[in-house]
Amino acid sequence: MIETAHVNAVIDLVEANGLSEQIIVELRQQFSEYHFTWCMDDDLEYAEPAIKQGSYNIYFVDSTDHCSRLTIDHDKATGMVLAEVFEE
Numbered sequence: 001m002i003e004t005a006h007v008n009a010v011i012d013l014v015e016a017n018g019l020s021e022q023i024i025v026e027l028r029q030q031f032s033e034y035h036f037t038w039c040m041d042d043d044l045e046y047a048e049p050a051i052k053q054g055s056y057n058i059y060f061v062d063s064t065d066h067c068s069r070l071t072i073d074h075d076k077a078t079g080m081v082l083a084e085v086f087e088e
Helices: 004-017 021-030
Strands: 035-040 056-062 069-071 079-084
Touching: 004 021, 004 056, 004 079, 021 035
Parallel strands: 035 079
Antiparallel strands: 056 069, 056 079
């Protein structure tokens, strides 16, 4: 389960600093109980984001079974994919 306060803290950090490898490292250190991945949003074209933030979307990852899968349910989430959105 990912707590709402933690999701809000992640959003605040990304909004203040932008997405970068350094921010992902910082998130992994600050929230070591979660897994973080950074990619481009078009890599996830068939998935629905849990949260849309304009320049990036947040997808929740559920790794409670032997295979990871995307979910929109933060109660089942064990990590986040931060997917950068580029306007064409």
